[in-house]
Amino acid sequence: MAPYDSDSSEGEDNDFTETNVLLGYASADANGEEISRLGGRPDWIDPKNPPSSALARCNVCKDMLVLLLQLNAELPDRFPGHERRLYIFSCRRKSCRRKEGSTRVIRGVRISPDAPPAGSKENKPAKEAPPAPKASSQGIGEALFGVKPAAASIPRANPFATSSSPAAAVNPFAPKTAQPAANPFSAPQQQQQPAPEPASPEPDAAKDLPKTFAETLSLNNPQPHGPPPPAEPWPEESAQPEPYPVRWLSDAEYETLEPVTMPNLPAQKMEIDTSDAGGSAGGKEDKEVFESSMDATFQKFADRVGENPDQCIRYEFAGQPLLYSKTDKVGALLHVAGEGNVKVTTSGSKGFPRCGNCGAGRVFEVQLAPHAIEELEIDEDGLDGMDWGTVIIGVCEKDCQQRGVVAGEAGYVEEWAGVQWEELTAKR
Ligand SMILES: [Zn+2]
Ligand SMILES: [Zn+2]
Structure with a gap:
């Protein structure tokens, strides 16, 4: 799946092998990035139409959560006409740590009326797409983290900008900013919607419609079915917990790994000591590696992250998350015995729970790497900060779009967040 696995055994002369995982790096400098960042307060796709605040409350203490990550997750090839953003939230209270529901994720989406319908050929996810060549990789990186369309239209000093702009021009879906501006309906529809009215016409309308396959499927879904509860307004900012400082994800590049010098050795311990691997990682990762040296899954995690120690997020839609543990609750759910892999889509009792909104399967999209904690807590003293190893989304x-939200409007759907907590003590 990832190219480095097959390439590494051929003993090529390449210094580094590139994987399909896009890494995001944080900086205090926005560098033109306007959306993707750690910390701050959420910028909703439609600021006039935020999600219900109920989606951003801690399920443990019911307090408002704070933003860890806001990501521009548009995938114009896979979901043309979809504006997409992910928002990962976490509870500030220490008493909520290690408790389910203290970390939540919202997917914001606005689907253009011109977008091809779901399930059409163009919209079908390419399951095993070959590794993207360099040029288009650049484009994906830009779409995800970096260059905004406004910025893209202005030639910049970046030498890659010119090479990628012809592709962007050919792609009819690329100029995404044109969509909201060109869409004459989005604003009027906003006003037409009677927001304060508690009883929306949705229940009647839903009765008149035949059930789709997805809706029928979702009847078997344990999550609540039917019209969503009335949206809860957001409290004043002064009544919300203090946000983390903004750290922009202004730099993104595909993960590169050092060539494997000693392939197929079952024990990976020696790799930690090689002079180059993770050489700039600082002491923390190394220390953790030794403390948990019996845990091969953790060691793989630490080795892999240690090769690019400043990574804050790892992104690969429908790819493989890097598990911090395969024995905790999240690891047990996702890990497939004998494969060394995780289920990338819902299947039986394994893999991500199905979408609670439409009943479709879920796939991996992004995970937070430990260095994100250092960035988010850069202003904080002490060692009593967040203590997760990774957060898998x-x-x-x-x-899918939130039920009842029409084309051209922004909707918000809760997605699945699995937290793998830092191990307090090495297992056995
Ligand atoms: Zn809480
Ligand atoms: Zn869905």
Whole structure:
């Protein structure tokens, strides 16, 4: 799947092998990035139409959560006409740590009226797409983290900008900013919607419609079915917990790994000591590696992250998350015995739970890496900060829209967040 696995055994002369995982790096400098960042307060796709605040409350203490990550997750090839953003939230209270529901994720989506319908050929996810060549990789990186369309239209000093702009021009879906501006309906529709009216016409309308396959499927879904509860307004900012400082994800590049010098050795311990691998990682990762040296899954995690120690997020839609543990609750759910892999989509009792909005399967999209904690807590003293190892996000593979939200309007759907907590002590 990832190219480095097959390439590494051939003993090529390449210094580094590139994987399909896009890494995001944080900086205090926005560098033109306007959306993707750690910390701050959420910028909703439609600021006039935020999600219900109920989606951003801690399920443990019911307090408002704070933003860890806001990501521009548009995938114009896979979901043309979809504006997409992911928002990962976490509870500030120490008493909520290690408790389910203290970390949540919202997927914001606005689907253009011109977008091809879900399930059409163009919209079908390419399951095993070959590794993207360099040029288009650049484009994906830009779409995800970096260059905004406004910026893209202005030639910059970046030598890659010119090479990628012809592709962007050919792609009819690329100029995404044109969509909201060109869409004459989005604003009027906003006003037409009677927001304060508690009883919306949705229940009647839903009765008149035949059930789709997805809706029928979702009847078997344990999550609540039917019209969503009335949206809860957001409290004043002064009544919300203090946000983390903004750290822009202004730099993104595909993960590169050092060539494997000693392939197929079952024990990976020696790799930690090689002079180059993770040489700039600082002491923390190394220390953790030794403390948990019996845990091969953790060691693989530490080795892999240690090769690019400043990574804050790892992104690959429908790819493989890097597990911090395969024995905790999240690891047990996602890990497939004998494969060394995780289920990338819902299947039976394994893999991500199905989408609670449409019943489709979920796939991996992004995970937070430990260095994100250092960036988020850069202003904080002490060692009593967040203590997760990684936060893994699974999203609807169809990028469905919130029920009752029409084309051209922004909707918000809760997705699946799995937290793998830092191990307090090495296992055995
Ligand atoms: Zn809480
Ligand atoms: Zn869905």
